[in-house]
Amino acid sequence: MVGVDGFTDSYDPSEKLVRAAHLTRSTATSLVTGDLVDLDLEPVMDTADVVFHLAGRAGVRPSFSIEGRYVHDNVTATERVVAACLNSGVRRIVYASSSSVYGDGDTPFREEATPSPISPYGRTKLQAERCCLDSTAAGLEAVALRYFTVYGPGQRPDMGLRIFAEAALSARPITLLGDGSQRRDFTFVDDVIAATVAAADAPVSGLAVNVGGGSSVSLLDVLELLRSLTAYDFEVDVQPFARGDVRVTAADLTRAATLLGFRAAVPFEVGFAREVAWVRDRFEGAEVRSA
Numbered sequence: 162m163v164g165v166d167g168f169t170d171s172y173d174p175s176e177k178l179v180r181a182a183h184l185t186r187s188t189a190t191s192l193v194t195g196d197l198v199d200l201d202l203e204p205v206m207d208t209a210d211v212v213f214h215l216a217g218r219a220g221v222r223p224s225f226s227i228e229g230r231y232v233h234d235n236v237t238a239t240e241r242v243v244a245a246c247l248n249s250g251v252r253r254i255v256y257a258s259s260s261s262v263y264g265d266g267d268t269p270f271r272e273e274a275t276p277s278p279i280s281p282y283g284r285t286k287l288q289a290e291r292c293c294l295d296s297t298a299a300g301l302e303a304v305a306l307r308y309f310t311v312y313g314p315g316q317r318p319d320m321g322l323r324i325f326a327e328a329a330l331s332a333r334p335i336t337l338l339g340d341g342s343q344r345r346d347f348t349f350v351d352d353v354i355a356a357t358v359a360a361a362d363a364p365v366s367g368l369a370v371n372v373g374g375g376s377s378v379s380l381l382d383v384l385e386l387l388r389s390l391t392a393y394d395f396e397v398d399v400q401p402f403a404r405g406d407v408r409v410t411a412a413d414l415t416r417a418a419t420l421l422g423f424r425a426a427v428p429f430e431v432g433f434a435r436e437v438a439w440v441r442d443r444f445e446g447a448e449v450r451s452a
């Protein structure tokens with residue numbers, strides 16, 4: 162297997178490099194470093210049957226101020242990946258799209274609904290998803306998986322659950338953007354991987370498919386669970402809702418079940434306990450290293 166990453170500045174690249182090193186050490190994966198927009202991709206895809214295209218710039222809030230970076234990493238990069246797939250005879254592309262394409266649409270979100278993203282991030286993911294799905298006309302098989310808030314060990318450092326857990330475990334106040342009534346369909350990382358792998362060979366092409374955890378958890382629920390997992394009674398600093406923050410996400414999983422045989426296996430309470438334990442281990446590892 163070959164992995165490609167540009168180790169962009171979306172967050173501390175050293176965290177990405179550690180993960181990539183773990184991947185190359187523990188699996189038969191080689192790594193190509195570079196920006197998908199500039200790399201000569203055909204040689205990389207030479208013998209590939211399936212391309213899992215997860216590279217991109219994630220995160221809603223920064224997308225309002227650096228939209229150009231989102232267009233580069235999500236739209237332009239995807240156009241190049243799709244072109245290279247077509248030139249290299251790749252059978253299928255599996256694209257990591259996002260629940261953000263739905264915006265504040267009616268819940269549960271169904272793939273047939275007209276997408277209405279409310280952030281540049283959501284718009285660039287939708288454009289990239291369409292680029293992949295449209296390529297079926299040229300003979301490429303394509304599936305766009307709309308991931309719903311992925312969490313668990315290794316979560317991105319800019320995501321709420323990890324920020325909350327890091328604050329609680331270092332006895333800092335938690336900043337809550339909004340009143341905490343926002344609900345999310347959190348999806349454990351192992352479930353996301355299972356759906357992604359299934360999409361490589363599932364009898365589906367040219368469609369978007371939701372990948373959700375089947376949970377409906379408010380941020381206030383998250384804070385309550387965090388108190389019981391950490392035994393800290395942390396302070397909560399309530400700030401206004403963030404721009405682009407949708408109020409509720411919920412996946413209709415009918416298509417995922419029918420076409421991918423997907424069913425989320427990890428309940429939120431279990432998965433979040435695993436993420437909090439991972440954050441605790443990182444902190445303890447850092448203490449050991451600095452001692």
Ligand SMILES: NC(=O)c1ccc[n+]([C@@H]2O[C@H](COP(=O)([O-])OP(=O)(O)OC[C@H]3O[C@@H](n4cnc5c(N)ncnc54)[C@H](O)[C@@H]3O)[C@@H](O)[C@H]2O)c1
Binds near residue numbers: 171198260
């Ligand atoms: N994490 C979530 O909750 C979530 C939800 C919905 C969709 N997604 C999508 O899933 C994918 C993976 O998300 P993640 O949370 O692991 O994000 P991540 O930022 O940890 O991983 C994306 C990787 O893509 C690389 N990358 C970005 N632009 C690149 C470019 N032009 N060339 C080469 N490499 C580039 C980055 O360096 C990074 O390592 C993203 O496409 C994201 O939009 C994630």
